[in-house]
Amino acid sequence: MVLRLGYAHAMAVRLPPQAHLGFASKSYIHVWGTSLAVLGLFTYALRGLREPNIYHGRGIRLSRQVLVRKHGKVSAYR
Numbered sequence: 367m368v369l370r371l372g373y374a375h376a377m378a379v380r381l382p383p384q385a386h387l388g389f390a391s392k393s394y395i396h397v398w399g400t401s402l403a404v405l406g407l408f409t410y411a412l413r414g415l416r417e418p419n420i421y422h423g424r425g426i427r428l429s430r431q432v433l434v435r436k437h438g439k440v441s442a443y444r
Contacts, residue, residue, distance in 0.1 A: 371416045372424065379415070382408055 367387065368376045381387055385399040385408050397412075399405050409428060418425035420436045427433060 369415075371426070373416075377415055379412065 367379050367381050369379055370376050382399070382404050384401045384404045385397055388396045388398075390396055397405060397409055413426045413428065416425045418427050418431075418433050420434070421438060423433060423435055
């Protein structure tokens with residue numbers, strides 16, 4: 367399977383035989399299958415291709431993952 371993931375180039379991702387992938391919309395991917403261990407490994411490998419940015423929040427997040435965002439640099443001249 368080939369995914370773009372916000373980059374200029376496409377990335378090839380190998381889907382395990384126990385996992386199925388469906389696109390709910392342009393930005394939501396549903397992954398389901400028979401083995402939870404295989405699904406966990408696959409989703410974390412998929413997340414590793416574009417990890418969530420702590421400043422902007424962009425990247426691949428899991429459905430129940432809470433992302434704590436950081437503040438940017440604070441200027442000394444206020």
